[in-house]
Amino acid sequence: MRRLAILVAVALAVLAGPASKAGTTQSVLMKGVAFEPRQITVHVGDTLDWANQDIVAHTATARDKSWDVNVLPGKDGHMVMKAVGRFDYICRYHPNMTGEVIVEP
Numbered sequence: 001m002r003r004l005a006i007l008v009a010v011a012l013a014v015l016a017g018p019a020s021k022a023g024t025t026q027s028v029l030m031k032g033v034a035f036e037p038r039q040i041t042v043h044v045g046d047t048l049d050w051a052n053q054d055i056v057a058h059t060a061t062a063r064d065k066s067w068d069v070n071v072l073p074g075k076d077g078h079m080v081m082k083a084v085g086r087f088d089y090i091c092r093y094h095p096n097m098t099g100e101v102i103v104e105p
């Protein structure tokens, strides 16, 4: 019975995750010259935070040029996602470093 209660609690926590209100902050690591996770889904009004754990600068730059965030080594940079859509993005310094942000309403 206790096991069932734990399972229910876990299930509720999982369900509560994606239903979180707009305006939350979600993080992407810049680590080992890669974005982690490579793909992330957020909602309009959410803040996306890129935390650079490398010893070189990186950027998060939308391929359509609609946004560009420069992040120094050991620092973080953030942006409020204001437009719905799928955004492929890269690091301008390391074009092989690619990611995707999906912004839902």
Ligand SMILES: [Cu+2]
Pocket (backbone or CB within 6 Å): 033, 057, 058, 059, 091, 092, 093, 094, 097
């Ligand atoms: Cu880079």
